[in-house]
Amino acid sequence: MFAKTITAGLVGTALLATAAFAQTPTATTDRATMAPAAASDSASFQGNWRASKLVGLSIYNDSNESLGSINDLLTDKSGNIKAVVIGVGGFLGVGEHLVAVPLDKIKFVNEPVVYAGAGGAKTTSPGAAPSTTTGAATNPQVTASKPNPWYPDHGVLSATKDELKAMPEFKYST
Numbered sequence: 001m002f003a004k005t006i007t008a009g010l011v012g013t014a015l016l017a018t019a020a021f022a023q024t025p026t027a028t029t030d031r032a033t034m035a036p037a038a039a040s041d042s043a044s045f046q047g048n049w050r051a052s053k054l055v056g057l058s059i060y061n062d063s064n065e066s067l068g069s070i071n072d073l074l075t076d077k078s079g080n081i082k083a084v085v086i087g088v089g090g091f092l093g094v095g096e097h098l099v100a101v102p103l104d105k106i107k108f109v110n111e112p113v114v115y116a117g118a119g120g121a122k123t124t125s126p127g128a129a130p131s132t133t134t135g136a137a138t139n140p141q142v143t144a145s146k147p148n149p150w151y152p153d154h155g156v157l158s159a160t161k162d163e164l165k166a167m168p169e170f171k172y173s174t
Contacts, residue, residue: 054070070084072084086098
């Protein structure tokens with residue numbers, strides 16, 4: 001009798017478990033808004049930049065002179081980037097003059113910075129594949145490096161280093 005009860009219990013449990021596994025999952029909802037939860041498909045984020053890659057990005061002026069780099073991004077309460085904090089001058093972060101510049105004043109560029117080398121020969125930034133060659137031997141197979149879709153190569157700001165150093169220093173409030 002006891003064996004029949006145990007067997008019936010195991011068979012019943014197996015049938016219930018099979019029914020639970022056979023159910024199709026329902027769409028998830030965001031509990032705060034009761035709206036369907038957004039899918040985290042990477043294709044839906046194409047064209048967006050990673051904020052972690054913008055911090056440290058080099059900033060140049062219109063003459064391709066290095067001004068500094070982005071130290072921080074300032075957002076409003078809804079998460080929209082309003083300004084960037086640029087570190088100007090200094091050495092390895094020591095003696096830097098921090099200035100906050102509105103985001104719309106910076107033009108982000110995907111192509112590497114072009115330097116004028118000796119004799120006026122143009123070369124691309126270090127680490128990037130050259131886009132032009134000089135001299136008699138040219139290699140038509142050499143192409144510029146492919147831009148990264150998750151962050152730009154650098155930013156351009158229409159100012160000089162002296163103008164940025166003359167701006168009021170940005171200080172974090174405590």
